[in-house]
Amino acid sequence: MDWQDSLEQAQFRTEVAEFIQTRLPDRYRSGDDNNDETQTTGWQADRKSNDASAKESAINWADALAEKGWIAPHWPKEYGGAGLSVMEQFIYNQEMAKADAPPVGGMGVSLLGPTMIVHGSEEQKAEHLPKILSGEVAWAQGYSEPSSGSDLASLQTRATRDGDDFVINGQKIWTSGAQYADWLFALVRTDPEAPKHRGISFLVMDITTPGLTVRPIVDMGWQEPFNETFFEDVRVSTSNIVGEENRGWYVGMTLLDFERSGISGAIEYERTIKELLKYVNSESESDTKVRDDFESIRHQIADRYLEVNVLFNFAFRIVSMQNSGMVPNYEASVNKMFGSETHQRLARTGTKVFGLYSNLWSEDSEYSPMRSSFTRDYVRSVPHTIFSGSSEIQRNVIATRGLGLPRG
Amino acid sequence: MDLGLTEMQEMLKNGARDFLENECPEQLVRDMEEDDAGYSTALWQKMAEQGWQGLLIPEEHGGAGFDFLDLCVLLEEFGRALVPGPFMSTVLGGAVPLIEIGSDDQKAEFLPKIASGDVIFTLALTEPSARFDEEGVQCEASVNGNDVTFNGVKLFVPDANVADYMIVAGRSEKGVTLGIVATDQDGVDITQLQTIARDKQAEVKLNNAQGQLLGIEGEGWEALGPVIHRYTVGECAYMVGLAQMDFEISVDYAKERVQFGRPIGSFQAIQHKCADMVTDVDGSRFIMYKAAWAISTGQPDDDTQISVNMAKAWCSDATRRVVAHGQQIHGGIGFTKDYKIQLYFRRQKRAELSFGDADYHRELVAQQLGI
Numbered sequence: 053m054d055w056q057d058s059l060e061q062a063q064f065r066t067e068v069a070e071f072i073q074t075r076l077p078d079r080y081r082s083g084d085d086n087n088d089e090t091q092t093t094g095w096q097a098d099r100k101s102n103d104a105s106a107k108e109s110a111i112n113w114a115d116a117l118a119e120k121g122w123i124a125p126h127w128p129k130e131y132g133g134a135g136l137s138v139m140e141q142f143i144y145n146q147e148m149a150k151a152d153a154p155p156v157g158g159m160g161v162s163l164l165g166p167t168m169i170v171h172g173s174e175e176q177k178a179e180h181l182p183k184i185l186s187g188e189v190a191w192a193q194g195y196s197e198p199s200s201g202s203d204l205a206s207l208q209t210r211a212t213r214d215g216d217d218f219v220i221n222g223q224k225i226w227t228s229g230a231q232y233a234d235w236l237f238a239l240v241r242t243d244p245e246a247p248k249h250r251g252i253s254f255l256v257m258d259i260t261t262p263g264l265t266v267r268p269i270v271d272m273g274w275q276e277p278f279n280e281t282f283f284e285d286v287r288v289s290t291s292n293i294v295g296e297e298n299r300g301w302y303v304g305m306t307l308l309d310f311e312r313s314g315i316s317g318a319i320e321y322e323r324t325i326k327e328l329l330k331y332v333n334s335e336s337e338s339d340t341k342v343r344d345d346f347e348s349i350r351h352q353i354a355d356r357y358l359e360v361n362v363l364f365n366f367a368f369r370i371v372s373m374q375n376s377g378m379v380p381n382y383e384a385s386v387n388k389m390f391g392s393e394t395h396q397r398l399a400r401t402g403t404k405v406f407g408l409y410s411n412l413w414s415e416d417s418e419y420s421p422m423r424s425s426f427t428r429d430y431v432r433s434v435p436h437t438i439f440s441g442s443s444e445i446q447r448n449v450i451a452t453r454g455l456g457l458p459r460g
Numbered sequence: 461m462d463l464g465l466t467e468m469q470e471m472l473k474n475g476a477r478d479f480l481e482n483e484c485p486e487q488l489v490r491d492m493e494e495d496d497a498g499y500s501t502a503l504w505q506k507m508a509e510q511g512w513q514g515l516l517i518p519e520e521h522g523g524a525g526f527d528f529l530d531l532c533v534l535l536e537e538f539g540r541a542l543v544p545g546p547f548m549s550t551v552l553g554g555a556v557p558l559i560e561i562g563s564d565d566q567k568a569e570f571l572p573k574i575a576s577g578d579v580i581f582t583l584a585l586t587e588p589s590a591r592f593d594e595e596g597v598q599c600e601a602s603v604n605g606n607d608v609t610f611n612g613v614k615l616f617v618p619d620a621n622v623a624d625y626m627i628v629a630g631r632s633e634k635g636v637t638l639g640i641v642a643t644d645q646d647g648v649d650i651t652q653l654q655t656i657a658r659d660k661q662a663e664v665k666l667n668n669a670q671g672q673l674l675g676i677e678g679e680g681w682e683a684l685g686p687v688i689h690r691y692t693v694g695e696c697a698y699m700v701g702l703a704q705m706d707f708e709i710s711v712d713y714a715k716e717r718v719q720f721g722r723p724i725g726s727f728q729a730i731q732h733k734c735a736d737m738v739t740d741v742d743g744s745r746f747i748m749y750k751a752a753w754a755i756s757t758g759q760p761d762d763d764t765q766i767s768v769n770m771a772k773a774w775c776s777d778a779t780r781r782v783v784a785h786g787q788q789i790h791g792g793i794g795f796t797k798d799y800k801i802q803l804y805f806r807r808q809k810r811a812e813l814s815f816g817d818a819d820y821h822r823e824l825v826a827q828q829l830g831i
Contacts, residue, residue: 053462053463053464053465053529053749053750053752053753054461054462054753054757055461055750055753056461056757057461058461061461139461142461329829329830329831332831333830333831346831350823350826350831351819351822351823351826353826353829353831354773354822354823354825354826354829354831355822357770357825357829358747358770358773358774358822358825361747361750361770362743362746362747362774365463365743365746365747365750366742366743366746368461368463368746369463369742369746371461372461372462372463372464373463375462376462376464382738383742385735386735386738386739386742389735389739390739390743444728444732446735447728447731447732447735447736448728448731448732448735450731450734450735450738450739451725451731451732451734451735452731454735454738455711455734455735455738456711456715457711457714457715457723457725457726457730457731457734458715458722458723458725458726459726460722460726460727460728
């Protein structure tokens, strides 16, 4: 058991921290509320922005990371990544999170790339991977459907063979970032007769393909992080299938050997608590937005601090297991479940600190406490216990896959 | 950075688990609830032969010279097996103070006998005020050279009934002062308390009780710092092992117990409780080991202090949640004396209360966060 860096780890950490310190564009510094905790649409939006300075910041940051091979630090070097070890990825992710620096490359880097590295053909890798790294192509994930959320394998979007093409009809929902994306990877049903998990294929396609329509969905926090995606006779070459036909479910579940701790959450929440403490301790008597009866809230803040530390250890456990060659099982579910619920508790506690002032949504009213970040986070943290496997599903998985309890 | 046990720690853990499965069965645990001494002398000797009482004691004094984190690995197994008796009292309440501030003579006199299992110690710290801070030590101490005389009442002293010696905390005009007091003297009057865990805790009345000065007069509270850290985290280790076992028993029960034509573990309500239990057990384990690591590796004082408070705050509440779920999963049978799950529930509370419960430590965390 050791919570301290080895000498090499400490050196790498310093290297990453110094790099971020010198190269992170101003736009991404300080606690700017650009980054929605659910998506990286901050950087992704900037990348396609009409605002020249936003676009320039996005490109400069990506270029800086590209110099180190850190656009995709977890990809093998032969595919243009940095081939960082699991512990190095952990340290890299920690330092990025501490600085609140946006990761770059979105789902192309985090999901599609690794999947393609394992399952893609050489032609597909040659065509798609370099453009992900260069930032030329942004990707979105088309999995969930209106009738297929937790029960994703029940998905119905149909891809029918017609010569050398698939013709796709159906609808996806919660397609994050699709409005900024150039390409889509999707799970589609290619064999309706097969058992549900075995009739699915993993398909990639240009988002501008005729018949494909992307319509943003406004969330309850007035953001548009995701979309409905409609397929009306969308024609896609069968060479766009990744992996074997009808094995798409398993392709999509690929667990590449990259760091899966989600440590950025724990780091972000710790930073949030520290900022809250700093604010609470520095408020002057005459200008206080902190509730009068703050005494009653102190222990809740202490509890959030405890939970963030517990969460760090859960994330650390994932990395520690991977580092020893073990494959996290229920541990990953515990991590996600606990992290998402801690996030919501933290937002709730933050709103309690400011009492009536927590009504405020706007960042720049003279009355906004800490730019009203807790109020906004109170809303924006709502889906955290739902996406990427709801808390209920995670508990089911922990119980059945982890503890061997029988399925209902 | 790593979150696994070393090979040696794995051996210690597995060896202890096997040993205790054989030597500390459920029946012994139950018998000791009714037993006057509250522990098995045969088991005590076997444990000494394993080198456990001497685990922390330097080799020059007959011990194994292991570190505190290693002891926590062992204490987890003690919690798992609900080992009755004066182990923690002797090792954390006796050996640790002696190692920290004992004179060379005191170390030479007592540590080897602790290691060999020949002498039992306990720490007499808390008083009827039930405080855990320096102010709570009001028992009078009067120092004369190397001798100290104590007058007052200590309450909730573990295993005083079988201890040969107590490390007593009192207060002279110079401040908190510690002494080694033999229990076998007229000035020491021990009354057993009947407790929820059916462990041995006593009221100890000191009437001109004679002892030898331990450490420096007036500097007892600083000297107790490392002792309290280790005892507090040791209790966390015990709670983690206890909760782990409660959880395992509950999951097994959920797989076996059939209602409505299927195992109750196939119902989501039960599954979700089990998921919450394992989350709480694992979370407790790592926060406990972080504190144990901070102590063992000599992390900066502030970091160690808050780690200890965090561990006790978290483990106290988390293990309480676990044993509560354990009772609920078992339904009616869990409420009977004969079924074993209640043994864990009652013992969790004793450990939760020891050296401050969750609310006590949460307050200290809040203070250290500057609020």
